[in-house]
Amino acid sequence: MNALTDTATMLRRNVRHTLRYPSMTIGSVFGPVIMLLLFVGVLGRTLGSGIAAASGHHGGYIDYIAPGIIVMAVASGSMATAVAVCVDMTEGIVDRFRTMPIARGSILAAHVINSMFTTVASTASVIAVAVVLGYRPTTDPVSWLAAVALLLVLTFALTWLAVAIGLVSGTPEAASNGPMLIVFLPFVGSAFAPAASMPAGIRQFAEYQPFTPVIESVRGLLTGTPAGHNPVIALAWSAAIAAAGYAWARTVYTRPRAS
Amino acid sequence: MDDAPRYRQAIETALTSTNRPAAIEVTGLRKSYGDHTVLDGIDLTVQAGTVFALLGPNGAGKTTTVRILSTLIAADGGEARVAGRDLARDPDGVRAGIGVTGQYSAVDALLTGRENLILMADLHHLGRREGRRRADALLERLDLQDAANKPLSTYSGGMKRRLDLAMTLIANPRLIFLDEPTTGLDPRSRRDLWEIIRGLVADGVTIFLTTQYLEEADRLADRIAVLNGGRLVAEGTAAELKRLVPGGHVLLRFADPRSLDDAARVLPVTSRDDDALTLQIPSDGGVASLSILLDRINAASLDVRELSIHMPDLDDVFLALTERNAR
Numbered sequence: 229m230n231a232l233t234d235t236a237t238m239l240r241r242n243v244r245h246t247l248r249y250p251s252m253t254i255g256s257v258f259g260p261v262i263m264l265l266l267f268v269g270v271l272g273r274t275l276g277s278g279i280a281a282a283s284g285h286h287g288g289y290i291d292y293i294a295p296g297i298i299v300m301a302v303a304s305g306s307m308a309t310a311v312a313v314c315v316d317m318t319e320g321i322v323d324r325f326r327t328m329p330i331a332r333g334s335i336l337a338a339h340v341i342n343s344m345f346t347t348v349a350s351t352a353s354v355i356a357v358a359v360v361l362g363y364r365p366t367t368d369p370v371s372w373l374a375a376v377a378l379l380l381v382l383t384f385a386l387t388w389l390a391v392a393i394g395l396v397s398g399t400p401e402a403a404s405n406g407p408m409l410i411v412f413l414p415f416v417g418s419a420f421a422p423a424a425s426m427p428a429g430i431r432q433f434a435e436y437q438p439f440t441p442v443i444e445s446v447r448g449l450l451t452g453t454p455a456g457h458n459p460v461i462a463l464a465w466s467a468a469i470a471a472a473g474y475a476w477a478r479t480v481y482t483r484p485r486a487s
Numbered sequence: 488m489d490d491a492p493r494y495r496q497a498i499e500t501a502l503t504s505t506n507r508p509a510a511i512e513v514t515g516l517r518k519s520y521g522d523h524t525v526l527d528g529i530d531l532t533v534q535a536g537t538v539f540a541l542l543g544p545n546g547a548g549k550t551t552t553v554r555i556l557s558t559l560i561a562a563d564g565g566e567a568r569v570a571g572r573d574l575a576r577d578p579d580g581v582r583a584g585i586g587v588t589g590q591y592s593a594v595d596a597l598l599t600g601r602e603n604l605i606l607m608a609d610l611h612h613l614g615r616r617e618g619r620r621r622a623d624a625l626l627e628r629l630d631l632q633d634a635a636n637k638p639l640s641t642y643s644g645g646m647k648r649r650l651d652l653a654m655t656l657i658a659n660p661r662l663i664f665l666d667e668p669t670t671g672l673d674p675r676s677r678r679d680l681w682e683i684i685r686g687l688v689a690d691g692v693t694i695f696l697t698t699q700y701l702e703e704a705d706r707l708a709d710r711i712a713v714l715n716g717g718r719l720v721a722e723g724t725a726a727e728l729k730r731l732v733p734g735g736h737v738l739l740r741f742a743d744p745r746s747l748d749d750a751a752r753v754l755p756v757t758s759r760d761d762d763a764l765t766l767q768i769p770s771d772g773g774v775a776s777l778s779i780l781l782d783r784i785n786a787a788s789l790d791v792r793e794l795s796i797h798m799p800d801l802d803d804v805f806l807a808l809t810e811r812n813a814r
Contacts, residue, residue: 230612237609245597320593324654327557329582330610 231331238338245312246346253346256308259411260301260354267293267420268361279421294355294363295446296419299439300411301354302379305347306386307407313339313394314403336391336477343387344380351379365450375449378462382442385466386410388473395480414439418447438465508571510535510662510693511556516565518551525551527717528565533710535661538684538694540708542701542801544809547714549697550590553666556695557587570662586660590667592647593654594639600650601626601635604657611658618657625653629683645676652683662693669703681706701801711801715809725801732803737770737780740793750789754780764792772796 246253267275268290276289316322316335325335355363365372390407397403416434417423423434434440441461448455511533518526525548533539543549554560556569558578567574570584587593595603601622608618626632629649634642642650648668655663665684669677684707688694698704704711705725712722721728736757741747741764750766751759758767770776777796784791797803 233612234610237606240609241595241598241606244602248597319596320589320591321595323559323589324587324593325610326559327582327585327587328607328610329579 231334231337234331234334235337235341238334239341242312242338242342243345246342252308252311253305253350256304256347257301257350257353259304260297261357263300264290264293264297264354264358264361267297275420278425288362290358290361290363291451292447293420294358295450296414296417296443297358298351298355298379298446299382299443300414300419301351302347302383303386303407303414303439304411305350306343306383307390307393307411308346309339309343309387309390310394310397310403310407311400312343313391314397315400317395318400332482333478336481339391340384340387343390344383347383347387348380351383366452367450371449374459375446378442378445378449378459378466381463381466381470385468385470385473388470388477390473392473392476392480395477413437414443418443438462438469441465508535509533509568510537510570511539511695512566512568513556514566516552516555516567517563518548518555518560519563524717526555526562529714529717529719531712531719531722533693533695535693536688536691537709538688538696538707540704540711541695541697541714542699542704542711542805543697543714544699547809548717549714550666552714553587553589553664553695553697557585557664558582584660584662586655586658586663588648588651588655588663588665588668590670592651594647594651596639599636599638600631600642600646600653603639603650603654607654607657613657621657625656629653630679643676645672645679648672648676648680649683652680656687660692662695663687665694665696667697667699669698669700677703701805705801713805713808720808721804728801728804729799732799732807735770735772735796735798736767737777738795738797739766739768739784739791740764740795741766742790742792746790749787750784750791753787753789754783770796772798 268288272289276292279289279292313336316339322335367375389410393406394403397406414420416430417437417440418434419439423431423440426434441458442465444453444458445455445462447453448458509532511531513529513531516526516529517524529548529552531539541549541552551560555562556567556574558574558581561575569581572580572584574581595606598606604622604625605618608622611618613621623632623635626635629652631646631649631653634646639647639650652665652668668684669680672680681703684694684696688707694707696704696707708725710723711725711728712719713728714720721731739750739754741750744761744764747759747761747764747766750756754766754768756766757769759765768780770780
């Protein structure tokens with residue numbers, strides 16, 4: 229009971245931070261939107277015809293890359309939590325919380341819930357920009373819901389990972405640099421070009437890395453390309469990342485501190 | 488004969504007052520980081536309703552002691568009861584009974600002062616109305632009402648420290664740890680904070696204070712312990728500690744080494760500093776002994792550049808006790 233009340237109190241605090249200083253949230257929209265403009269507006273014509281030749285994908289290039297960009301938006305939105313958590317941990321207020329009889333996990337739980345909200349908002353903005361640029365999902369409401377659910381599961385998983393990264397990062401700079409690798413991982417997946425078109429070695433990595441099945445699933449659910457087993461693999465990856473991120477965060481957070 | 492019941496009552500009162508439970512009881516507290524021993528077996532008792540000052544140079548282990556006793560870090564050894572609870576077995580029980588204001592402002596810089604206080608009230612489950620009532624009362628008591636709804640970026644250091652203390656006070660803790668509460672504050676803010684602390688003591692709150700300012704300990708504390716190199720090197724009231732060092736003296740400063748030599752030959756010097764060109768002469772600070780000293784200076788035509796009178800204060804105690812171990 230106290231755990232719920234305390235988490236709600238901490239969440240109010242996080243929401244207030246986000247509303248008052250929305251630059252992190254807005255920043256996590258910028259990256260994917262710039263990618264979208266760059267790949268569609270600048271490189272779209274050439275890449276689009278290349279994709280059509282390589283995979284038989286028809287329709288504009290934006291229909292191909294939008295799912296990848298959406299997943300990038302989810303990744304960059306979730307990963308912003310690392311900075312928020314790290315900044316929080318370096319502030320004296322957390323020491324105060326630790327000397328108070330409050331539910332231990334409430335600080336982290338509130339960060340995760342708040343990040344779910346902000347990532348939903350930032351990802352929705354990125355989808356809206358994609359639609360303005362010509363993205364036309366051809367799907368029914370059920371598939372839309374399935375895609376949203378899948379992205380929410382991914383957000384939850386990546387956010388716990390981000391919490392752990394935020395906890396182990398000594399400085400906010402480190403907390404913002406580390407997750408960059410994760411945000412750019414979709415590049416070496418099927419976000420911008422089919423994995424099958426990549427050189428050996430990179431191709432295998434692209435096929436088996438966690439973002440590819442998510443991207444393929446979203447693409448399949450929103451524009452009807454064949455998804456195969458990808459949704460199942462995507463869920464398995466998300467569950468694994470969530471479990472690992474949560475366990476890591478929990479270990480770091482409850483470890484008796486040295487000083 | 489008729490007085491017997493009264494005697495008995497007096498004896499009983501005396502017994503209960505000495506049996507009053509200690510707010511903090513620590514035996515053999517130890518903490519080390521690798522090879523570096525920070526606390527090397529600390530024993531201390533803080534009676535409820537008193538101010539206990541832990542005094543020591545930087546790095547003596549003051550903050551480590553507070554962090555252990557306030558459940559932030561675990562000790563390597565020793566026993567401690569804080570606010571009536573066992574520190575190792577019942578840290579949440581300890582947390583429920585204490586308030587902590589650390590060396591660095593433990594405030595949420597992105598919220599306003601009032602929001603910070605309400606956050607604390609909510610985390611203590613005070614209820615919406617009671618929490619807001621206490622927040623507003625504390626803002627007024629600590630003279631923050633004008634800045635209550637302003638962001639903390641507009642607060643001065645002294646205001647932040649007062650807000651920090653208000654956040655500690657909102658739950659009405661009976662035992663408060665103040666870790667260097669006035670470090671970095673200007674003299675006026677320091678005095679304001681002292682006044683607030685005195686007010687708390689008047690309400691019966693127990694204060695565990697760490698400080699490097701001897702004046703602060705002298706003015707506020709009932710008992711003072713001096714921590715040096717991880718050990719308590721002295722403990723007692725300010726008066727008891729002052730008795731540990733030699734009495735007062737007069738300090739004479741000279742213009743050159745020759746005048747210093749001349750004076751050293753004719754005056755009852757207890758200590759001499761050739762670099763600073765100073766001599767110390769024992770004195771009780773009274774006018775009679777001073778005029779005798781002045782007569783002797785005049786009689787020998789000594790060229791004294793400067794004369795100052797020093798009565799023993801905690802600075803002397805502190806320097807004497809911590810010098811011994813300084814290496």
